[in-house]
Amino acid sequence: MSDFPFSIPRRSEARANTFSFKQYDEDNKEYDVKNGNPTDDAPDGKDGLIDDYLTCFVTTVGGNYSGVSLDFNVVGEWATQQENKGVAIARAKYNGTSYVYDKILRAAISDSNTRMISPFTISFHANHSSTMDGCNGKYIDTDIAADTLYSYTVLLLNTSASGTHLFKLNRTITDNTGVDYERGVSCITAQLFA
Amino acid sequence: MSDFPFSIPRRVDIPTIPFSYIQTDDIATIAVSKWEGPDESDEKKIPQLSGLLITPTSESQKVILQLHIFGEWAINPYHGSVSFKRIVDGVETWLDPRRTTIGSRRPCNALFALSNPANNDSTPESLNTTLVDLPNTTKEVTYEVYLLQASVTSANFHLNGTSGGSDNTQHERGISTFTAECKG
Numbered sequence: 001m002s003d004f005p006f007s008i009p010r011r012s013e014a015r016a017n018t019f020s021f022k023q024y025d026e027d028n029k030e031y032d033v034k035n036g037n038p039t040d041d042a043p044d045g046k047d048g049l050i051d052d053y054l055t056c057f058v059t060t061v062g063g064n065y066s067g068v069s070l071d072f073n074v075v076g077e078w079a080t081q082q083e084n085k086g087v088a089i090a091r092a093k094y095n096g097t098s099y100v101y102d103k104i105l106r107a108a109i110s111d112s113n114t115r116m117i118s119p120f121t122i123s124f125h126a127n128h129s130s131t132m133d134g135c136n137g138k139y140i141d142t143d144i145a146a147d148t149l150y151s152y153t154v155l156l157l158n159t160s161a162s163g164t165h166l167f168k169l170n171r172t173i174t175d176n177t178g179v180d181y182e183r184g185v186s187c188i189t190a191q192l193f194a
Numbered sequence: 195m196s197d198f199p200f201s202i203p204r205r206v207d208i209p210t211i212p213f214s215y216i217q218t219d220d221i222a223t224i225a226v227s228k229w230e231g232p233d234e235s236d237e238k239k240i241p242q243l244s245g246l247l248i249t250p251t252s253e254s255q256k257v258i259l260q261l262h263i264f265g266e267w268a269i270n271p272y273h274g275s276v277s278f279k280r281i282v283d284g285v286e287t288w289l290d291p292r293r294t295t296i297g298s299r300r301p302c303n304a305l306f307a308l309s310n311p312a313n314n315d316s317t318p319e320s321l322n323t324t325l326v327d328l329p330n331t332t333k334e335v336t337y338e339v340y341l342l343q344a345s346v347t348s349a350n351f352h353l354n355g356t357s358g359g360s361d362n363t364q365h366e367r368g369i370s371t372f373t374a375e376c377k378g
Contacts, residue, residue, distance in 0.1 A: 018360060036363055069215070069373060071260075083310035083317040084364055089336045107264075107367035108219040114363045118264055121307035133309070136322040138262045138371045140217045159363050193211045 017183055018063070020056040021059060023187035027049055027171035033158040035084075035165075037114055039084065040103050048156030050186075052073075053152040058190045060146050067142040069191045070105070072154055074135045075184035077098035077173045078120065079166040082133045084159040086116030089139060089188070094149035105139050114159035129174040130181050198255050212249060213374040217368045222353045226274075229344045232292050237277060237340040242353060244338035248374040255376040256326050259337060261304070263321040264368025268357040271319050272311060273345035274303040276301035278325060281336040289327060300344050315358035316365050337374060 043049050058068055059102040066143035069090060078085050092099035107115040118137030120146070144150065158165050172181045239262075248257060259278060266374040267274045289303035299326040304323035329335045343349045350357070357364045 002334070015247050032216070067215075069213070083313060084366075084368060086368070107369045110221075110355075110367040111361040112363060113355075113361065113367045115367050116264075117369050118262065118322070119309055119318045119366060119368065121320055125228075125310045125312070134307075135320075136262070137264075137320065137370065138260060138322075140215045140371055140373070141301045159366050161362065161364055193213045 017189070018192040020058055021187060021189040022054055022056040023185060024053045025170060025185040027169070027183050029169040031155050031156055031167045031169070032164050033167060035158045035160045035162055038104065038155070043099055043101050043104050043155050046158065048158065049090060050139050050154045050156065053169070054186055054188050055151050056106070056188050056190045058150045058152065058192060060144055060148050060192070062148070063192065065144065065152045065192045065194055067193055068144060068150070069138065069140055069193055070152055070188065071138045072136065072188040074154055074186045075132050076167055076169040076171060076186070077128065077132045079128055081160050081165060081174050082120050082122050082128070085120040085133070085165070086114070086157045086159060087118055087135045087137060088116045088155045088157060091141065092151045092153070092155045099151045103143070105141055113155055116157050130172045130176070132172055132182050132184055152188060152190055154186070181184065212251060213241065213373070214246055214248045215371065215373040216243055217369065218244050218325045218369045219354055221355045221367070224341060224349055224353060225279070226341045226343045226349050228347055229342045232301070237342055240341060241340045241354065243370060243372045246337040246372055246374050247320070248376065249330065249334045249336055250332055250376045252307055253330050253332055254378060256328055256378050257335065258374045258375045258377055259325040259327060261321065262324050263370045264352055264369070264374065265353045266314065266318040266356045268314055268350040268352065269345070270277065270343070270345040271306055271308055271314065271347065274306050274341065274343045275300065276304045276321055276323070277301060277340045277342060278303050279338040279340060280327060280329060281338065282329060282331055282333055289325060301340060302342060316356050316360070318356055318366055319369060340373060
């Protein structure tokens, strides 16, 4: 039996694509990160961009959103000075052809201080071969436009006074097969909110 | 002229999930007295991350609190912690375990993670935590964030910066965020 008129659709589709994530569990990526602040339009200028492997995508097309809630968890090990390392998020906007980086989400401009969202931490600071570092953080991006595609990518930062430092993602520096040489999983998530 | 059947409502509003946030990049120094007991009012509010408002749409809704703090303790960072407070209709409730039988032990909701405990000048700590609160109300709820420490008479916490104020790459600057979202 027909339930006319209620068979006429009475609701729109639930909002889709409000949540996005990228999770990476391979241990085959490493980054030699130069010290200092990269620029907004060239976030990989210090070679710390974990492009593709920790990039998630957001669309504001078809919705009325006021912001994006971003969370990240990055694990791995720095070969030296984990106390001078951190994470920011590089945002890119789709221009119809490609994604173009336009802003690094991080602390406000502060002279020469390195700007980030969160620092790396460690359970045993004196070990740089078999003790993974971790970095967790969150950021609310409200500087978004309607009907736009964005990408958000984890950006490693080296805040040491000088030099280039090695980071191995999801693993310890030393490639030993013992149980105390851990492997991990990193991720970034994005949730649009109205 | 009627546009029947199209005047029959063809859509309903998708209810939005209550969500609120506070995000700050203010550089601030907060002096925290030594915590001597639950009746001594030694907890120190972080004003930049307090006053988060949310109104559940049903009494059964949970409120998911997520907090990220960047900053550095000037001394003994391993003795610093954070506690949440909920306020409804003027009634204040600590969300740490002090309402349970913990004796003189210091209650906390979360601890700071360190990267080098020997450096208290240019090595910031971070705190990341999640708490599920059950306020059991549809009234407006206020959440506040407090710092506690129990090692010295007074300890400074430097929000979003380092204890040392030098202008160089090693004295990092960060950002802190507090969110609340209703679920269920």
